[in-house]
Amino acid sequence: MTTEIGLHESTTPYYDYSDETPVPPPIQRCSEVGCVTLVLVYVLIFVLGVCGNTAVIWIAGFKMKKTVNTMCYLSLAISDLMFCSCVPFNIVHMVHKRWIFGLFMCKFASFATFVNMYSSIFLLVIVSVDRCVMVAFPVWGQNNRTLKRVMIAVFLAWVMSIIISVPALIFRDVILSPREQVLICVLRYELLSNSHTAIVVNRLVVGFVLPIVIISLCYSVIIIKLQTNHMTRSSKPFKVMTALIVTFFINWLPYHVFSLMEIKFKLQIVQQGLRVSVVLASLNSCLNPFLYAFMGNDFKDKCWSFLSRIENAFGEIQNL
Template sequence: MNSSEKGYNSEHNYPDYPDYPDYDSSMTPSVPAAPTHTCTDAMCVFLATVNVIMMLLGITGNGLVIWIAGFKIKKTVNTVWYLSLAVSDFLFCVFLPFNITYMVKSEWSFGLFMCKLTSFILFLNMFSSIFLLVIISLDRCVAVMFPVWAQNKRTIRLAWVMVLAAWIVSAMLSSPAAHFRDVHTTYHRHSETICYYNYAYDEQHIAIVLCRFIFGFAIPLLVIIICYAFIIQKLKYNQTGRSNKPFKVMTALIAAFFICWLPYHIFNLLEINVKNSIIQIGQQFGTTLASANSFMNPFLYAFMGKDFKRKFYALWSKIESTFEEEARSTLRATSITNSGVHSSAV
């Protein structure tokens, strides 16, 4: 049975992002359900406030990283990675006000195009972030395991090619979010417009949720774990006096991503078979936590050290020093390993 045969069915109004309003499932299948709450309740006020704070911090922090990594310091492979991450997070934070407004008003006021675009941007941010973290992990692993090759082939141009490929694949995997997104105007006491996923079949919804989990979480996690295993094993036999801050920064970025996105995927997987208010509330909090990942990275660049208080008052310089230390550490690692290889050959 397709969507035209069913009409508008509340069961197909899946509460995926950014569907913050709840809907009354008791309405007849041919009539869209109206939102049952506004942002006067405590939970909605809390979520809206948190999202506003995240938006302000994300735009400011990522904008600062883009300025520093893009214009203030020398371009390196590492600055390409972190610049791309910052652009992804900045783009998402710029579009966050549309979803905050929807959360507060319980009505979509921005038309079909923005309904599709805001959902597309969320998943573009999710996929591009995790793919960039995978690239960073692979890059660090290659630099440690094959230092000679890395020193000769690890170029800024290759880094940009990999970033472009990651963005293209991310856009392809995010396109279903735009394709299935739709708007519908209800007519009860007064007209209200909602932004929702208009799946023709339940199988479409299941396939998309599983695809996001497999390609946007499970497989990247497996690749990153394998990279870490090789890196840790190699570092055990190559103890030097160089700083381990770059490794700590990478670890923090990856941990933050998976902690922020894990609840989102868990509740979406649960929602395939269980549809109730608890799952929907979990999805709302999961989506908010996932959004929080977009403002965390700049602060992780600055605060990954012992002198936390001093770094708080020197955010700019610490972000810049993180990027510079990344470049120095990678170059030093390849040089040290190369000298060891040449000594062994002699």
């Protein structure tokens, strides 16, 4: 059985064969169509994610003026790049159907995945609240909205993401698979009673439901204000922000649904659905740079390079 190092919730029990004569495991390879397809998708995520997010970091970090919004999107790109950098470990794991990188990387790769999930949605909450304040209370926002304060908010978002992701370090372990007799990287929730349910529910509430509720409230205020005051300014940055949030929602919702289902239903179809939802969630980390590029003003009228489109989009964002 191959398990995703970052998100898959396999709870394979520990198998001790110390009293038996070890039998060399047969060499396994990723040969079936489903496995090969997932590997190719992960390779695509890695290449696009690393290239795209590196471009965003270079443009937002070195070529653009430091503003509230560019700093938020810069942090989001750093989070996505961190996740994409761990994807090769998952690829090798799937190809060889065994874990060869040791206990530390087993824990760290999973930890980085959940830090990315939490930090991404927390940063989107910060962007949404900031935009809501600027639309609902423009005078107060202009006087009190400073780069220093948003950097503090971003820092706190990262700290919270790291703290909440600690269970990935605690419960992730390298064990011997009883069936294939190879080392695999799994989550061992049996180490603490009821920990599986508690962690999945906490992840759903803190990392998805509450942020989406806050973002929805912010959007409601923004839409009401825009309609009431007939405001059309900042429509492009608003579209970029909307695209980022909708993409996160679509990519992560199936994962949370199947994670909840797996607690009660140990069915093969649930396991397969969880594997596909993990890929969809991983896809979120390579899409953001393309959203920046294709939501810019010049996309329909000019055929500039990919970097020019990203820079154009950030030029719109930093003027908020």
